[in-house]
Amino acid sequence: SSELTQDPAVSVALGQAVRITCQGDSLRNYYASWYQQKPGQAPILIIYGNNNRPSGIPDRFSGSNSGNTASLTITGARTEDEADYYCGSRDRSDYRVVFGGGTKLTVL
């Protein structure tokens, strides 16, 4: 079955930049989206269409997609960015979706 692979955990020093990656064959054909989930909260969309931010999402969040790898970059990480991050994309058809396993980001 199709899948998206993420590193389980990543850490970053306060104020530094960090990249979270997502790999999978579906990314060659479909856009990537990224979701942030804090403990006890529902996820929120932070990147759609590979590199677009919904209104209200800070511009320190950016996205890219090349080949089979999508990336989420946080420039100038803040303590409030500590969260789980999930990538998502369509999966083998226009009417199926797959999520990555999630990356837990720790801001040191």
Place this chain on the structure above:
Amino acid sequence: EVQLVESGGGLVQPGRSLRLSCTASGFTFDDHAMHWVRQRPGKGLEWVSGITWKSDNIGYADSVKGRFTISRDNAKNLLYLQMNSLRHEDTALYYCVRDRNYGVFYDMDVWGQGTTVTVSS
């Protein structure tokens, strides 16, 4: 205010059925495809099912295909998930989610707070 409110979760025995509902408000419901996404305790997100705005295209995860049925009532702004033959591994928090698009699935831009389903004898 754009809002999705799930209901219908609870404790159910293995093999039994449950129907989840999601009430949408604050936006034009039939301008959007809709999804159910679940999260098992301590685990990641798992897409369960999605439905286009006029219900002409529906998708299911392999893990629920043949057991779960998604549907919607655009006149009442309601999304449903009929879950049959429930298994222990269906225990999860179930989110109702709005798609940014009305047809082909794109991105999920509005999430409810979820309703908990526990499958246990």
